[in-house]
Amino acid sequence: MLDKVWADHEVGEELLYVDLHLVHEVTSAQAFEGLRLAGRRVRRPDRTLATADHNVPTGPGDPDELSRVQLAALDTNCAEFGVRLYALGHRRQGVVHVIGPELGVTQPGMTIVCGDSHTSTHGAFGALAFGIGTSEVEHVLATQTLPQRRPRTMRISYAGALGAGCTAKDIILGTIGQIGTDGAAGHVIEYAGAAIQGLSMEGRMTIANMSIEAGGRAGMIAPDDTTFAYLEGRPGAPADFDVAVERWRGYPSDPDAVFDREVTVELAGVAPQVSWGTNPSQVAPITGAVPEPGDETDERALAYMGLTAGTPLQEITVDRVFLGSCTNARIEDLRAAAEVVRGRRVSAGVRAMVVPGSTQVKAQAESEGLDAVFRDAGFEWRGAGCSMCLGMNPDILQPGERCASTSNRNFEGRQGAGGRTHLMSPAMAAAAAVTGRLADVRELVA
Amino acid sequence: MRAVTVVSGPVAALDRASVDTDQIIPKQFLKRIERTGFGEFLFFDWMKDPAFPLHRPEFAAAPILATGRNFGCGSSREHAAWALQESGFQAIIAESFGDIFQTNCSKNGLLTVALPAADVRELIDSAPAPAAVDLEAQTVTLPSGRAVSFDVDPSVRERLLHGWDDIALTERRAAEIDRYEAERERAGPNVLAL
Helix, strand or coil: CCCHHHHHHHCCCCCEEEEEEECCCCCHHHHHHHHHHCCCCCCCCHHEEEEEECCCCCCCCCCCCCHHEEEEEEHHHHHHHHHHEEECEEEEECCCCHHHHHCCCCHHHHHHEEEEHHHHHHHHCEEEEECCCCCHHHHHHHHHHEEECCEEEEEEEEECCCCCCHHHHHHHHHHHHHHHCCCCCCCEEEEHHHHHHHCCCCHHHHHHHHHHHEECCEEECCCCCHHHHHHHCCCCCCCHHHHHHHHHCCCCCCCCCCCCEEEEEEECHHHHHHHHCCHHHHHCCCECCCCCCCCCHHHHHHHHHHCCCCEEHHHHHHCCCEEEECCCHHHHHHHHHHHHHHHCCCCCCCCEECCEEEEHHHHHHHCCCCCHHHHHHHEECCCCCCCCHHCCCCCCCCCCCCCCCCCCCCCCCCCCCCCEEEEECHHHHHHHHHHCCCCHHHHHHC | CCCCCEEECCCEECCCCCHHHHCCCCCHCCCCCCCCCCHHHHHHHHHCCCCCCHHHHHCEEEEEEEEEEEECCCCCCCHHHHHHHHHHCCCECCCCCCCCHHHHHHHHHCEECCCCHHHHHHHHHHHCCEEEEECCCEEEEECCCCCCECCCHHHHHHHHHHHEEEEEEEEHHHHHHHHHHEEEHCCCCHHHCC
């Protein structure tokens, strides 16, 4: 699949054409300034789409002065260079990796880049999508291309069926736990197997999203009828949809395709996963305990997390719950969490919030009454943005606070200096909210 | 970008694996819209610990950082490369690097050199003993005097050695891009039509 998409986009030796360039406020200002200083223009504004997400407030109150300047710079830059911007307040604003797919501009066989490492999300559609730095953002704005050497390929094949209460998040956390945070370094991952084909697009996006947490350059999933059904009727979908589908059917890897690396992951018997450390490979089944440290990295992680080896995971209490991020803030994620929360209350002493992935996801959830389910249970219901996934806006943990989070990174200080993050699925985060501790969601839903 | 050929001098050691870019430069410092002003916030949270290795006075002027595998994993923030460079580092030596971080460094003339674990260990254990990275020869001279070779993408090497501007290089290939767009470009998505 990678070879086919690559061949389609090779302008010349080691130069790759970019079909879609997504832009946000935090990694673009210096790139636009570079264009300005060099007297360059944006080569293809029609293939460039911007939104404000990383540094926007999701609750009442205005952004701080530096944030306001950064958001204003995006407004000015997009206006000056003719780039379509969905700014704060626009009905299509949202986390960049949520709005691309929901607008239908993310399509099979495309090359997609963005100044954000979770650009790998779009690979769920059979696109080659990867994160880039600000210098590369400037390069793409100016030339619509990137100098690239073809990465190696790695297929992760899933065997067996996913157990009850387990989700795409548990698949990917378990996978990273198995191969490590640099297990896919230098490779584009292709996720394969019946369990992957059985996932919704939301689930596939959760998996592709976290490719970067395994060190992967990108992650791809073969486009199929589920993909096409998701895209049909969306605003950015091709006008000649049936013709496009015929072409898209050609992208999946051929049966005899050869990969540079092959890994198999067994799903049978897998329990819901939670992270216990400070990188996404430090995970364990919820039925287990905090493991004995294997090396210095583990020891540092346990000290930072304030955990002792041998403690059953379900005895760990939480202060905060965050339902959000480009990993798990799509409508299906909110539905899964609401299913657990319905008729229950957020545990005393726990502060829980829902940050929908986009303004459209928020509207959809409200039309289904999910906001009422969350609010009635004691959750805060917020506006769309990256929020506490990276804590650039005021949504942060206080030092020592412990958070059950549906996001993608449990790095030290990621959600706020001194904050302690446990990664898990939306249903598991909901279970943590209503029990006040890391809990096995399978015991809450029959 | 300035041309880079040789980086030599004392080695600072940070003996930790999988140092992510969130540690190199935390998010609260990503609000600036300039390319400068990040150096003082390098390893901001870790610097609060008086025992953090980079506080050691003998590392203060080191142009080379030796560190654990998978350095610079995580977020794509180029601010991490800017912060390291502004703090005086000109070369980073580790067993491996995060892909995006490594590319970001190359765009700014900050060398990233991947060496076998044993050689990195020698650098870390003997820090601040000086070493030298020679990009032209593709060798690192360890404090013991032993020279080890390293791999580098030939086009990246060429660009760094000459200090060439990437965008200007690609602009010279405008005819190729024009031809691609005329002959092979796939329709859509035209986001301006949304």
